[in-house]
Amino acid sequence: MIAGDAEAFDALYDRRQGGVYRYALRMCGSTALAEDITQDVFIEFMRDAHQFNPEKGTVAGYLYGITRHKVLRRIQRERSMVSMSDRDSDEIDLVMVKPRIRDLDPLENFSRQEMIDSVRHAVLAxxxxxxxxxxxxxxxxxxxxxxxxxxxxxxxxxxxxxxxxxxxxxxxxxxxxxxxxxxxxxxxxxxxx
Amino acid sequence: MTCSEFEYMIDLLVADELTDEITRQRAMKHSSICADCSMRLADERIISASLADLAEETGHTEAPARIKMALQKEFAGMLANNQPDMTAQSPKNIVTFPLHRFQPRTVLTVAAAASLVALFALTWQLWLPAITIGNPETIAIVPLPIPSPSIASSVPGTGNSETETVIAKTEPVSSSRRRPPRSVEAKSDPEMDRVDFIPLTYVSDTVSLHSGTVVRVEVQRTTLLAMGLPVNDSRNDSLIKADLIVGDDGVARAIRFVQ
The missing domain is CATH 1.10.10.10 (Winged helix-like DNA-binding domain superfamily/Winged helix DNA-binding domain)
Incomplete structure (x- = not known):
């Protein structure tokens, strides 16, 4: 990738984007922010790829480190995104979790989904x-x-x-x-x- | 089992990773008799299950495809621009400071401080007077025009020797001295140096002096009298401080009294 191999970058992105995106999403609670951060992380990585030292850690750890740094900066900049307990469940709930159909009866599925939402809000708070x-x-x-x-x-x-x-x-x-x-x-x- | 011991292993208990059966039974027995620990265990189980469900629900979420397209475009743009930081490894000893990581206020502050320092340095350089930098031991030989009447009249052989050589010493001035004091400027004046040193006339004129050393000595008045120098002979036993110019051949050529 450092040598300019586009296919190598695609492969790296396909392999690592999920973790980066989910980490940003779970930290921020906003899909828009998570998308921005994911894009910024990979742009920074492609620009400063030579700074990555395999002896110091893995690529995943390096990417998570960049993501964490960007998430913290975004959260500091947009303090309103931090506390989710005061916000209504809007696009975040709609996009962040698409309920997966399970082989449970509707009541059990509903209560389970309710618990997951509660935990998600509690984590974000x-x-x-x-x-x-x-x-x-x-x-x-x-x-x-x-x-x-x-x-x-x-x-x-x-x-x-x-x-x-x-x-x-x-x-x-x-x-x-x-x-x-x-x-x-x-x-x-x-x-x- | 105490509550703190129970707290220590509650993670393993919830994750069902407590392999020691006896310890597990003791922990379960403790939770059955301790209401707080029982509630704590129930909470932990709920939280673990809920977090696992949340992780499972969001475990397959991925970034939209448009991000990948945007990044591919960015990557192609970088290749087209042939950015050096991407295609070539920078040396490890070069530290780069990406300005985009700094706040604009910080950059402005640093720039203003640098401008002030540069302005101050420029002003300081203009304000500095011309400084003569020289070796303290270096002396220059200049032709003697006419010595001061007070000295020339008292030194034999100097009154009519208009072409005689006298040695003027250039006073060293440190380059680190920002503003040289007035006394240094006065000592650097050649006119003052000419009257300072009195030539010793017993030296043959044929021995020219190209360089020499200034040596500070204390001599008796009687010695100076013997050399024909004008001193007060009422205090013959006292010492007088003087600077001698000694040539490379070891012969003293001139003397200056230190006040």
Whole structure:
């Protein structure tokens, strides 16, 4: 690719674009931002490909590093994108997750989808340094070591952040379920009246 | 099992990766009697399952095809432009500073600071006076026109020797000295140097002096009197500081009294 082989670039893009795009999407929660970031990442990579040193890490790790840097900059620039808890579920929910048809009964499928949406919103509402460990370790199924390399922190810090992030997720999900159940009780009482 | 021990292995328990059966049974027993840990285990299971579902749901999401097309276009454009950073590896020891990574405010600040420094340096150079840079040990030989009457009259043989040689010493001035003091300028004046040094007349005129060394010495007044120099003879035992110009042949050629 450094020598100008277009086919090599295509092959690299086909292999790595999914991970980069999903990472950006899961961090930002916006398809438009994720597309922009993905494009920027590969443009930067094709321009500065000679800076990649195979002895220091993998191509995937290098690309994730660039993506993380761009995501953080975008999030800092557009603070309004950070907190998803205050936003209505608009295009993000529509595009980010296309519900896959499963062999479940409709009620079970609905409740499962509802839980996934709740978790997605809870992840997006996490502070950024907790969010990234959840995204890398739980959603991208990376090891603690890989996540530590990408973020640039010790493995122990990744572990502790992940613990804390999961506890925060549990709190948010619990409070969300409580509010839903409270709303259901209110609706039921109103119906009985 | 304590709650902290349970907390430590809850990940393995949820992921069903706790291979030790005894430990697993102890953990499950603890969760059955501890309400907090039981709730924590249930939360962890829900979160793990939900995150796994979320990862599965979004696991096949890919960037739109138009991004690939745009990148292919960009790549072809770079090849057409034959950008050096793409087709040739840059040396590792060259550090590049991509300006697009900096905020415009930072770039402007750095540019303004650089301009100020350049302006200051230019002003400083214009303000500096001309500085004579010389070797401290270098001396120049200039023809003696007419010595000062006060000295020439008191030194034998110097009164009528208009062509006699006298040695003028160029005072060294450090190049690092920004503004030379007035005293240095006065010492650099050739007229002042001519009256400073008194030629020692016992040296043969045929021995010309091309270069020499200035040596500071302390001599007795009686010695100076013996050399025919004008000194006060009432304090013969005291020492007088003087600068001698000694030629390469080791013979003193001129003397200057240090005040």
């Amino acid at each position: 996490l502070p950024i340094h907790y969010r990234e460990v959840v995204v890398l370790c739980n959603l991208h199924e990376m090891s603690y070591e890989q996540a530590a390399e990408i973020i640039g922190i010790p493995v122990g810090t990744v572990r502790s952040r992940l613990n804390r992030a999961r506890a925060m997720l549990a709190d948010r999900l619990r409070s969300g379920q409580q509010s839903i159940s409270t709303q259901t009780e209110v609706d039921s009482a109103r119906y009985e009246l």
